[in-house]
Amino acid sequence: MSEKKRRGVGGKIILALTLLFFYFPIFYIILFSFNDSRSLTKFSGFSLRWYEKMFADSTMMEAVFYTVAIALIATLVSTVVGTVTAIGLSKSSRVLTAFVERVNDLPVMNPDIVTAISLLMFFSVLSVRKGFLTMLLAHIMFCIPYVMLSVTPKLRSLDPNLIDAAMDLGATPLQALTRVIVPQIRPGIVSGALIAFTMSFDDFVISYFTTGNGVNNISILVYTMSKRVNPSINALSTIVILLITVTLGIVNIVPILRERKGKKKS
Amino acid sequence: MKQFRSMTYPYVLWISVMIVAPMLLIVLYAFTTSGNDVLTFQFTLENFKRFVTDSVFLAVLWRSLYIAVVTTVICILLGYPIAYAIAQLGDRGNTIMILLITMPTWVNMLVRTYAWMGILQDEGVLNGFLGLLGIGPVPMIHTSFAVILGMVYNFIPFMILQIHTSLAKMDKNLLDAANDLGADPAHAFLRVTLPLSLPGVISGITLVFLPAVSSFFIPKLLGGGQYVLVGNIIESQFLTSGDWNFGSAISMIMAIIIMISMYLTRKADVSVASNGKE
Amino acid sequence: MKKTIVLALTALLLTLALAGCGKSGKASESDAVAKYGSSVLKIYLPGEYVGEHLISNFEKQFGVKVIVENFDSNEMMYTKLQAGDSYDVLIPSDYMIERLIAGDYLQKLDKDLLTNLGNLDEAVIGLDYDPDGTWSVPYFWGSVGLVYNHDKVDPAVVEAQGWSVLRNTDYAGRIYIYDSERDSFMMAFKALGYSMNTDKTDEINAAYEWLREMNNTMAPIYVTDEVIDNMMNGYMDIAVVYSGDATVILDENEDMSFFMPNEGTNIWCDAMVVPKNAENPKLAHEFINYVLTYDASFDNSETVGYASPNAQVLKEMSTQEDLYAENEAYLPRSGYEKDEMFHDNIVLQRELSRLWIRVKAEK
Numbered sequence: 001m002s003e004k005k006r007r008g009v010g011g012k013i014i015l016a017l018t019l020l021f022f023y024f025p026i027f028y029i030i031l032f033s034f035n036d037s038r039s040l041t042k043f044s045g046f047s048l049r050w051y052e053k054m055f056a057d058s059t060m061m062e063a064v065f066y067t068v069a070i071a072l073i074a075t076l077v078s079t080v081v082g083t084v085t086a087i088g089l090s091k092s093s094r095v096l097t098a099f100v101e102r103v104n105d106l107p108v109m110n111p112d113i114v115t116a117i118s119l120l121m122f123f124s125v126l127s128v129r130k131g132f133l134t135m136l137l138a139h140i141m142f143c144i145p146y147v148m149l150s151v152t153p154k155l156r157s158l159d160p161n162l163i164d165a166a167m168d169l170g171a172t173p174l175q176a177l178t179r180v181i182v183p184q185i186r187p188g189i190v191s192g193a194l195i196a197f198t199m200s201f202d203d204f205v206i207s208y209f210t211t212g213n214g215v216n217n218i219s220i221l222v223y224t225m226s227k228r229v230n231p232s233i234n235a236l237s238t239i240v241i242l243l244i245t246v247t248l249g250i251v252n253i254v255p256i257l258r259e260r261k262g263k264k265k266s
Numbered sequence: 267m268k269q270f271r272s273m274t275y276p277y278v279l280w281i282s283v284m285i286v287a288p289m290l291l292i293v294l295y296a297f298t299t300s301g302n303d304v305l306t307f308q309f310t311l312e313n314f315k316r317f318v319t320d321s322v323f324l325a326v327l328w329r330s331l332y333i334a335v336v337t338t339v340i341c342i343l344l345g346y347p348i349a350y351a352i353a354q355l356g357d358r359g360n361t362i363m364i365l366l367i368t369m370p371t372w373v374n375m376l377v378r379t380y381a382w383m384g385i386l387q388d389e390g391v392l393n394g395f396l397g398l399l400g401i402g403p404v405p406m407i408h409t410s411f412a413v414i415l416g417m418v419y420n421f422i423p424f425m426i427l428q429i430h431t432s433l434a435k436m437d438k439n440l441l442d443a444a445n446d447l448g449a450d451p452a453h454a455f456l457r458v459t460l461p462l463s464l465p466g467v468i469s470g471i472t473l474v475f476l477p478a479v480s481s482f483f484i485p486k487l488l489g490g491g492q493y494v495l496v497g498n499i500i501e502s503q504f505l506t507s508g509d510w511n512f513g514s515a516i517s518m519i520m521a522i523i524i525m526i527s528m529y530l531t532r533k534a535d536v537s538v539a540s541n542g543k544e
Numbered sequence: 545m546k547k548t549i550v551l552a553l554t555a556l557l558l559t560l561a562l563a564g565c566g567k568s569g570k571a572s573e574s575d576a577v578a579k580y581g582s583s584v585l586k587i588y589l590p591g592e593y594v595g596e597h598l599i600s601n602f603e604k605q606f607g608v609k610v611i612v613e614n615f616d617s618n619e620m621m622y623t624k625l626q627a628g629d630s631y632d633v634l635i636p637s638d639y640m641i642e643r644l645i646a647g648d649y650l651q652k653l654d655k656d657l658l659t660n661l662g663n664l665d666e667a668v669i670g671l672d673y674d675p676d677g678t679w680s681v682p683y684f685w686g687s688v689g690l691v692y693n694h695d696k697v698d699p700a701v702v703e704a705q706g707w708s709v710l711r712n713t714d715y716a717g718r719i720y721i722y723d724s725e726r727d728s729f730m731m732a733f734k735a736l737g738y739s740m741n742t743d744k745t746d747e748i749n750a751a752y753e754w755l756r757e758m759n760n761t762m763a764p765i766y767v768t769d770e771v772i773d774n775m776m777n778g779y780m781d782i783a784v785v786y787s788g789d790a791t792v793i794l795d796e797n798e799d800m801s802f803f804m805p806n807e808g809t810n811i812w813c814d815a816m817v818v819p820k821n822a823e824n825p826k827l828a829h830e831f832i833n834y835v836l837t838y839d840a841s842f843d844n845s846e847t848v849g850y851a852s853p854n855a856q857v858l859k860e861m862s863t864q865e866d867l868y869a870e871n872e873a874y875l876p877r878s879g880y881e882k883d884e885m886f887h888d889n890i891v892l893q894r895e896l897s898r899l900w901i902r903v904k905a906e907k
Contacts, residue, residue, distance in 0.1 A: 322905050322906075323901075326901070383770070388779075389779075408765055486723075487770065490766060491765060494901055494904045499901060502901075505617065505619050505623060506617070506619050506725075506897055507893065507894045508622065508894075509894055
């Protein structure tokens with residue numbers, strides 16, 4: 001018993017330190033977004049001027065919208081396609097699996113600039129007008145491999161007999177898919193979706209060279225405005241953090257509230 | 267099973283168009299030199315020779331690989347215990363922790379790196395804290411320490427996510443069985459948990475090592491520009507020199523090296539997995 | 545499943561709400577369409593390079609919408625142009641304009657539409673890359689120089705040593721060098737008394753050795769844009785900075801001074817051009833003409849800090865007390881025979897690029 005307790009405390013300490021490490025720069029950014037001066041080391045006074053600047057700048061707000069929209073759509077599409085394909089691959093020939101996995105490695109491994117230039121010239125050769133759609137396609141392209149990289153290990157640890165058993169008991173392939181396989185690999189799907197979202201949200205180089213028509217995302221703004229608008233970028237990041245926290249808060253609290261209501265009724 | 271196989275076809279078509287075709291353009295660039303029109307290209311190994319015969323470039327490639335390996339190893343050593351600790355929490359704890367770990371990555375990498383630059387300055391917060399303890403300002407910015415710190419900070423969430431995925435919902439029955447058979451916790455971990463979590467570790471290595479080799483932005487900012495990495499060279503070929511041929515050749519060389527390393531790593535995974543199953 | 549959908553929808557709604565916060569009012573477009581054929585103008589210029597109100601004022605005055613795209617470097621812009629992207633106005637640098645002219649990317653300007661050309665200052669007329677102003681209209685001009693902390697570095701030393709102060713081991717570990725082969729080789733060439741456009745092998749090698757020694761003895765920190773904030777905070781004592789950025793630094797940090805070395809430096813000019821594949825050349829000309837007005841030029845120069853091409857604004861900025869009169873970084877030198885402008889030489893640039901990697905990669 002005491003050993004379990006010890007492990008429990010040790011685990012809690014590790015987690016606390018981890019959160020401290022992860023969030024120290026984040027709180028730093030939030031703090032300095034309220035800094036009266038531009039300094040990133042000396043806090044000279046509380047001020048909302050960077051927020052004022054940011055809200056007055058419609059390009060920043062538009063960029064937030066595009067970033068979130070593309071990230072959400074790309075994550076959704078790539079999670080579905082990636083999971084379906086990964087499941088299909090687990091039942092496919094080794095040659096096909098090897099081919100797909102090697103090709104999937106390419107966008108992960110190549111420097112962003114290489115992927116970006118390859119797509120730039122590819123779209124150019126096809127005379128495709130660049131804008132929201134091309135940027136979205138590019139994001140989907142590089143997100144799917146991350147989903148598959150997350151789902152495949154979980155698939156490998158699945159008991160192959162489960163599917164056969166399900167089908168023997170009269171399940172259709174679709175039912176076997178949704179009722180048996182997917183629940184088992186859910187952690188892989190979730191982590192794949194999270195990683196895909198991250199990769200899309202933070203992307204600069206590929207987005208820069210596959211977009212057009214004034215469609216920007218947050219990363220493009222940050223990188224091309226790194227000279228003097230730093231504090232406004234911190235303000236922007238703080239707003240993004242707020243957005244995310246509120247959204248996740250809502251999503252997590254609602255089920256808890258529902259539970260309580262349910263308990264009250266019974 | 268046939269129905270499952272056909273689920274792959276749409277994606278295979280997609281990658282042929284969206285990944286393979288553009289990459290073939292890069293391969294074409296790598297084997298030609300500028301001044302070639304599409305119809306009259308001559309194949310040459312000139313670009314590859316230029317890179318491989320230059321000791322400075324090779325040193326740069328070596329340094330990139332070294333930083334990537336160090337980053338990956340630290341991510342595993344730190345990431346595994348963290349993922350393990352998370353996996354011990356209940357369902358809700360798991361979800362919350364995973365989200366908490368992932369959220370910082372949604373803040374732009376440049377912004378987070380600038381934050382670290384401010385924190386690590388001689389006049390920064392960390393040195394301020396050390397000053398309170400009576401320790402003189404320790405130079406932290408523009409050192410290897412800063413570079414590795416920045417790289418690990420950027421990549422470790424992916425490692426944690428991948429390892430955690432393997433550990434979560436791990437068949438508890440297996441651990442109980444091991445217990446019943448008389449294994450102590452340490453043994454149970456080494457013989458049951460660790461091998462079963464290996465696919466997650468390998469996947470984590472893929473997600474960290476691959477992009478780390480071509481990373482250059484974080485080392486540039488936190489290392490003070492003294493870190494010339496292969497990613498810098500490739501990007502400068504494409505964006506500054508306009509020498510797409512040379513840039514393509516270098517990325518192909520880098521890609522081959524990475525693919526070989528991943529092949530060996532994955533082979534290790536397969537053999538361990540098959541040993542573990544016995 | 546439900547959870548994820550709720551999550552996604554909430555996020556989308558929240559961002560839509562926020563995006564709505566930033567939208568500015570729309571002006572009448574039909575007049576613009578009638579006059580120019582389209583009410584949309586696409587401009588492509590460096591980031592943070594335009595006055596605070598310039599774009600919105602232009603949009604309101606002419607009833608049009610301006611789509612702004614930014615580039616980090618001239619080469620990045622050139623890459624996108626090569627792929628066939630279309631813009632109405634570009635704002636590249638002198639040497640890049642040479643390359644664009646040679647590559648047939650630009651269209652000749654219709655001077656009848658540019659009624660404000662008379663506002664241009666003498667210093668920016670007749671520049672090498674476009675002597676008759678056939679293709680371009682100056683936008684900003686400036687110099688490259690040394691920003692140094694005059695409390696920690698004796699101004700007399702800086703003035704005596706010029707670029708060589710960057711090899712003065714008294715300041716080892718206290719300097720920032722711009723991570724650009726173009727600017728760094730420029731310093732070395734000037735310090736050695738050569739032309740910065742030289743393609744003579746022995747001169748290039750001499751410059752390479754100059755830089756190598758600097759790298760090996762001075763432990764410089766190679767930076768890009770973060771140098772501005774860093775020098776504002778006084779983290780280091782000497783830095784190589786562009787004049788407009790220096791103006792901002794000097795404004796915020798009283799301890800800093802600016803100096804253009806006597807050995808000569810790069811005096812450069814960024815100018816507005818209209819690409820051949822512009823979809824709205826008429827509106828492009830209107831925009832260029834607008835930038836030349838007093839109000840727009842003032843806004844530009846005051847916000848960004850670079851020297852204005854508008855004669856009146858230039859004079860006011862550099863002589864009025866409440867503007868940049870006290871700021872020695874604002875007004876670039878002109879007519880000094882040792883100062884030069886870059887010419888476009890891609891072979892030379894590749895060679896310098898290769899050598900620069902070696903300079904930095906040495907440990």
